[in-house]
Amino acid sequence: MTDVHQTIVQQTIATLREALGDAQVLTGQAISQRHYSDWTRHAPACPAALILPRDTQDVSTALRICNAAKQPVVPQGGMTGLAGGAVPTSGDIALSLDRLRGIEEIDVAAATVSVWAGTTLQEIQQAVADAGYLFPLDLGARGSCQIGGNIATNAGGNAVIRYGMTRELVLGLEVVLADGRVLNLMNKMIKNNCGYDLKQCFIGSEGTLGVITRAVLKLAPQPGETTTLLCALPNYPSAVALLRRIQREAGTPQAYELMWQDFFRMGVSWLENPVPPMSDQHPLYVLLESSARRDVLEQVLDDAVGAGEVVDAVLASSHAQARSLWKIREATGEFPTRLAPLNFDISLPIGQIGDFAQLCRARLEQRWPGNRSVYFGHIGDSNLHLTVDCHSLPQPAPVLEIEELVYSAVGELGGAVSAEHGIGLLKRDFLHHSVSDEALAVMHQLKSCFDPNGILNPGKVLG
Numbered sequence: 001m002t003d004v005h006q007t008i009v010q011q012t013i014a015t016l017r018e019a020l021g022d023a024q025v026l027t028g029q030a031i032s033q034r035h036y037s038d039w040t041r042h043a044p045a046c047p048a049a050l051i052l053p054r055d056t057q058d059v060s061t062a063l064r065i066c067n068a069a070k071q072p073v074v075p076q077g078g079m080t081g082l083a084g085g086a087v088p089t090s091g092d093i094a095l096s097l098d099r100l101r102g103i104e105e106i107d108v109a110a111a112t113v114s115v116w117a118g119t120t121l122q123e124i125q126q127a128v129a130d131a132g133y134l135f136p137l138d139l140g141a142r143g144s145c146q147i148g149g150n151i152a153t154n155a156g157g158n159a160v161i162r163y164g165m166t167r168e169l170v171l172g173l174e175v176v177l178a179d180g181r182v183l184n185l186m187n188k189m190i191k192n193n194c195g196y197d198l199k200q201c202f203i204g205s206e207g208t209l210g211v212i213t214r215a216v217l218k219l220a221p222q223p224g225e226t227t228t229l230l231c232a233l234p235n236y237p238s239a240v241a242l243l244r245r246i247q248r249e250a251g252t253p254q255a256y257e258l259m260w261q262d263f264f265r266m267g268v269s270w271l272e273n274p275v276p277p278m279s280d281q282h283p284l285y286v287l288l289e290s291s292a293r294r295d296v297l298e299q300v301l302d303d304a305v306g307a308g309e310v311v312d313a314v315l316a317s318s319h320a321q322a323r324s325l326w327k328i329r330e331a332t333g334e335f336p337t338r339l340a341p342l343n344f345d346i347s348l349p350i351g352q353i354g355d356f357a358q359l360c361r362a363r364l365e366q367r368w369p370g371n372r373s374v375y376f377g378h379i380g381d382s383n384l385h386l387t388v389d390c391h392s393l394p395q396p397a398p399v400l401e402i403e404e405l406v407y408s409a410v411g412e413l414g415g416a417v418s419a420e421h422g423i424g425l426l427k428r429d430f431l432h433h434s435v436s437d438e439a440l441a442v443m444h445q446l447k448s449c450f451d452p453n454g455i456l457n458p459g460k461v462l463g
């Protein structure tokens with residue numbers, strides 16, 4: 001930062017303190033390290049200041065002041081993001097939604113909940129469960145991530161196949177624009193075709209177009225008992241055929257998690273009691289959760305075995321057995337301690353995921369013989385995760401080269417370089433593999449329209 005820039009930042013901080021009070025504008029050591037980086041721990045930096053607004057008006061005042069000074073602002077939620085979207089530089093001012101927290105209203109008739117953006121996902125899930133509803137968004141970071149962050153990243157998670165991504169669960173928003181104007185889009189109605197649906201611009205925009213302060217969310221009925229089923233499959237097309245069979249005959253499952261053999265074996269080997277629930281010689285395994293009646297599920301399974309789609313299966317007969325099957329899939333939670341993981345979150349049309357995994361594996365093997373990569377995913381949502389273990393590569397690990405290899409293969413097969421984690425900083429330079437020049441140009445135009453001074457989360461999503 002130049003001396004002139006430093007002086008402008010200090011003046012802006014003084015103006016913010018005057019307008020909001022000292023307790024709402026922290027600097028230096030008063031800023032917790034939690035605000036230096038997100039879950040990726042990418043490029044941690046103490047921001048020039050941290051604003052902690054108490055309400056929408058504070059957010060509006062803060063943005064108006066920063067916009068007038070052309071001061072970059074980084075919106076921050078629970079800091080669990082996996083794309084570097086909430087990471088500040090030392091010249092940025094971070095704006096945390098931590099204090100905009102709480103449930104405003106559960107409307108039982110409309111089946112909606114109105115919340116402040118800083119409310120954690122888990123708090124929302126619990127509050128609506130007490131009222132007899134389900135808020136179906138669910139992900140591992142539920143205890144720390146905030147609904148504002150979930151909306152800003154259009155988060156996916158465990159139940160997308162049944163309920164959709166965050167975008168499908170948001171009915172209304174309140175957003176503060178870069179110049180401080182407050183857009184009240186707090187709608188509870190399912191049908192509302194009054195002009196452009198502006199809220200959609202902010203969902204998935206990763207804090208680059210506006211700051212989300214409140215939201216109206218759609219609720220679902222609580223599901224009944226579910227059954228957990230692990231199936232071994234002979235090949236990838238069987239995974240797609242089985243999914244469509246289940247949807248036809250037993251309804252859409254709550255979860256449909258595909259694991260390639262290498263992932264399955266690794267997950268089993270990390271169990272306390274590393275005994276596979278079935279032979280570990282099959283090419284693919286699917287773990288699924290369904291709320292269909294057990295006898296219906298058994299019939300589907302019989303039919304699938306008869307059609308050659310399933311070669312072995314375990315239908316959990318107790319909650320404990322279901323948990324132990326899920327433990328294999330939850331091996332991902334141990335990646336950071338057991339591997340040096342380079343994780344990819346990508347999407348491809350479901351019919352092409354098997355080919356992609358084969359292509360990617362072959363290219364990685366050709367370039368770095370003997371490397372270790374594992375494949376798994378929510379394929380019902382067209383979402384594949386792949387993890388390359390950097391321990392198995394020459395050091396220092398050629399991260400950029402691996403990313404280029406994977407993302408260019410995604411582009412070749414018409415896929416998306418981000419399925420659910422967003423673009424942030426970490427995928428920004430690969431966006432062109434999935435987005436055309438024309439679409440990128442329109443994204444830049446949209447950014448200039450909402451944020452002409454470019455103060456909101458500069459450098460994220462778009463370069």
Ligand code: FAD
Pocket residue numbers: 038039074075076077078079080081082084085086097117138139140141144145146147148149150151152153154155156157158206207208210211212213420421424457460
């Ligand atoms: P942050 O990390 O604080 O911010 C993320 C982005 O949103 C940033 O660009 C930030 O600027 C912006 N932002 C935050 N709040 C606001 C706001 N109020 N207004 C405007 N912009 C804002 N993600 C999935 O999609 N599916 C998963 O299954 C999943 N599982 C995870 C499991 C674990 C263990 C962890 C650590 C993360 C997981 N994630 C998953 C990633 C992460 O939890 C999500 O991206 C989540 O939505 C981020 O929410 P957050 O509040 O932590 O946002």
